Amino acid sequence: MIELEDLKNIWSNKIENDIGQQAIEQEKIRALLNKKSTNIIDHVRKNLLIEIIMFFVCLLLIACVPIYFHYKEVTILCVIVIMVVFVPYLIYYIKKYNELKKFFSYNQDIKSSLQLLITQLEKYLSIYFWGSLLLTPISGFLSGFAVLYEMKALGFLLYFDVFSSATLSMILSFALLLTLLSYPIMKWYIRKLYGQHLEKLKDCLKELNADFTD
Amino acid sequence: MEQQFVQTINQHQGILHKVCRIYCNNVTEREDLFQEMVLQLWKAFPSFRSEAKISTWMYRIALNTAISGLRKKKILTTELEKVSFQLEDKKEVSIDEDLQHLYKAIEHLSDVEKSIVLLYLEDKAYEEIAEITGITANYVAVKMSRIKEKLKTLIKVYQ
Numbered sequence: 001m002i003e004l005e006d007l008k009n010i011w012s013n014k015i016e017n018d019i020g021q022q023a024i025e026q027e028k029i030r031a032l033l034n035k036k037s038t039n040i041i042d043h044v045r046k047n048l049l050i051e052i053i054m055f056f057v058c059l060l061l062i063a064c065v066p067i068y069f070h071y072k073e074v075t076i077l078c079v080i081v082i083m084v085v086f087v088p089y090l091i092y093y094i095k096k097y098n099e100l101k102k103f104f105s106y107n108q109d110i111k112s113s114l115q116l117l118i119t120q121l122e123k124y125l126s127i128y129f130w131g132s133l134l135l136t137p138i139s140g141f142l143s144g145f146a147v148l149y150e151m152k153a154l155g156f157l158l159y160f161d162v163f164s165s166a167t168l169s170m171i172l173s174f175a176l177l178l179t180l181l182s183y184p185i186m187k188w189y190i191r192k193l194y195g196q197h198l199e200k201l202k203d204c205l206k207e208l209n210a211d212f213t214d
Numbered sequence: 215m216e217q218q219f220v221q222t223i224n225q226h227q228g229i230l231h232k233v234c235r236i237y238c239n240n241v242t243e244r245e246d247l248f249q250e251m252v253l254q255l256w257k258a259f260p261s262f263r264s265e266a267k268i269s270t271w272m273y274r275i276a277l278n279t280a281i282s283g284l285r286k287k288k289i290l291t292t293e294l295e296k297v298s299f300q301l302e303d304k305k306e307v308s309i310d311e312d313l314q315h316l317y318k319a320i321e322h323l324s325d326v327e328k329s330i331v332l333l334y335l336e337d338k339a340y341e342e343i344a345e346i347t348g349i350t351a352n353y354v355a356v357k358m359s360r361i362k363e364k365l366k367t368l369i370k371v372y373q
Contacts (some may be wrong), residue, residue, distance in 0.1 A: 011335040014313045019231035032252045106278035111348025113278045207326045
């Protein structure tokens with residue numbers, strides 16, 4: 001039977017031969033420097049960029065509405081929607097971007113790196129979750145209100161008072177229902193995006209911290 | 215600086231290949247991890263202080279990348295994928311049988327255990343393993359004795 005000290009010998013005698021076949025030239029190493037990273041932080045950064053682009057596309061679409069519907073009310077409403085939605089979302093994205101800037105490189109030991117990565121990832125995901133959840137009723141209320149208001153402006157819903165307390169309560173209920181529905185969806189989405197990976201990182205850290213509990 | 219970096223990596227690329235060998239089971243995964251480690255080392259290179267041991271610095275970043283990295287899930291669903299894995303297995307036949315057993319046993323260890331066992335096999339002192347992993351040298355010794363027991367059982371199974 002093989003003894004464990006023999007493992008070291010097997011390794012030191014045979015590993016060089018095995019990895020020697022995989023050695024790559026300097027030019028190939030240089031070419032790798034231009035490739036894209038698949039690291040978790042770069043992954044998060046890429047997703048944030050997609051979100052920001054989508055947000056601006058939506059804003060652009062709203063801004064284009066008055067081009068097709070030449071009503072003063074429609075233009076005013078679009079400006080209000082853009083202003084009201086733009087400011088909180090902009091704060092939200094700046095906060096997320098600033099969190100990402102704080103993310104580290106792997107210069108420290110494994111335990112410290114894991115600790116830092118977990119803390120930063122948890123903070124980022126918390127901003128992601130609560131930010132999205134808080135912005136849902138604002139977006140829901142404004143979308144509901146905008147749809148009704150513009151339908152009235154376009155000549156539909158003639159006998160409908162958009163500013164009545166009953167209508168506003170209805171839109172508010174719709175926004176709250178949307179928020180309630182988005183809670184489990186957001187939880188699932190964030191878990192699907194990074195949650196499982198975060199669990200894996202926590203397990204590794206737990207294993208490294210076990211010397212304090214053993 | 216780029217030339218200096220490329221030369222350093224070229225000189226010590228064995229470290230990266232060894233980490234890839236320990237953490238990845240197939241060639242594609244190994245290539246992806248190798249690329250990611252090079253990119254992370256390149257990012258960290260400006261902060262590297264020459265008084266530090268280059269191998270310790272490289273192990274630290276390479277192992278951090280391997281442990282914290284997002285790796286694609288391996289799902290064998292199609293016949294084509296099964297065939298490609300069989301072909302890959304045939305390529306591995308050329309590797310020494312003892313080394314193959316060792317690789318297979320290491321596959322069953324956790325990511326943290328893999329990092330410790332790699333450094334142990336590389337004949338690093340417990341103090342240096344502690345410096346790379348961030349745990350105490352005493353705990354490295356405790357961990358290593360548990361890993362040895364695990365490996366002993368696993369290798370027995372493969373022999």
